[in-house]
Amino acid sequence: MxxxxxxxxxxxxxxxxxxxxxxxxxxxxxxxxxxxxxxxxxxxPAPIVKASYSDAQTVRVLDSQHFDRLRKPLHLTPGQHADIFPAHPVVGPRFRISLQAISKHGAEDAAHLSVVYAGVRVSCGPLAKEVDFNEFLLPQAPRDESRCAIFHYQETSHTLEFMRIKVNAIDRSTNTVALEVVQMRGRWPGGDA
Structure with a gap:
């Protein structure tokens, strides 16, 4: 056993x-x-992504992401205005820049601008002067352009919107102001905008 x-x-x-x-x-x-x-x-090997740039207003990043951008030079004389986006027939202007006058801000020339931007308040850099609600005295932009620009920045969980207006040149002889307007809006996944 x-x-x-x-x-x-x-x-x-x-x-x-x-x-x-x-x-x-x-x-x-x-x-x-x-x-x-x-x-x-x-x-x-990683897939080759062909990068291309054109002057189109929309740059496709991914299927669910895209950025709308607009860069527009303007030449205005006092009393003139420019509609960056077409005005809505009921609501009125969506993005309008009006040149009220060319005046002095300190020792230098400045453009007296009025801005309508979708009914929101826009801001300015420390070298610009806010005269009234969305009215500014804006000198010509030096190298540090953000200090004398009008801008608006808004971010939500799925969108980013940015706008900047700067004065490139003020010509007293022709009584014109050359402006540069940049507007950008981006959307990414999870957004309904």
Whole structure:
């Protein structure tokens, strides 16, 4: 009886050893398979994205992202206005810039501008002077253009909107002001705008 129980314990040990050996073999095969897939992904060349630029107003980034941009030079004389976006027949102007006059701001010439931008309040840099609600005295832009520009910045969870107006030149002889207007709106995933 002693010898038969000895064979049964040896047999159970052999079976457990075979199960452990099979599990180790399966583990090695699975590890090698996962490593070869990872190495194949790492060695595969990245897809070539052809970058192109044109003067179109919309730049496609991804299917769910895009940026609308507008850069427009303007030349205005006092009393003139320019509608950057077409005026709505019921609501009125959506984005209008009016040149009231050319005057002095300190020692230099400045453009007295009035801005209508979708009914929101716009801001100005520290070198510009706010005269009234969305009315500004704006000198010619130096190198640090953000300090003497009119701007608006608004961000929500899925959109970004930016607008900047700067004076490029003031010509007293022809009584004209050269402006540069930049407007950008971006949308990305998760947005309904």
């Amino acid at each position: 002693d010898s038969s129980s000895l064979h049964i314990t040896e047999l159970s040990q052999v079976i457990w050893f075979a199960v452990a050996l099979a599990a180790a073999f399966i583990g090695v095969v699975m590890y090698r398979r996962s490593r070869s897939v990872i190495e194949a992904e790492n060695t595969a």
